[in-house]
Amino acid sequence: MLSKEKLQRINELSAKAKKEGLSLKEQKEQKELREAYLKNVRQSFKNQLKSVKIVDEEGNDVTPEKLKKDKNNDPFIH
Template sequence: MDIDTLVNRINELARKNKAEGLTEDEKLERAQLRETYLQNIRNNFRQQLESIEIVDK
């Protein structure tokens, strides 16, 4: 699942939660999507840190 689709689904569930509440299945899906999103952010950040080169002048 690409990041845009992931964020859109998380936002859909957030709007539904505010409007009418979520079922237990939807709450579980929301938790899984959030964890997937956070893992993606962590991996991207780790890759950025690993690509940094320290250069002494």
């Protein structure tokens, strides 16, 4: 998870970009922070997907094999 300080900085840079624009250094910082944020979101989403189990109306597990395989290879889910 991204720290509160980094999230706050992302918001500060976004607001400043809308009001007055950013320097090249700030643009680079904003890009790096956004990439870190998106990486974190993607990882969280993948972790959430690994905990999903799909069951049909009859109670049969119909979770896709790829998802089952990913779940079995994850050292944090067991």
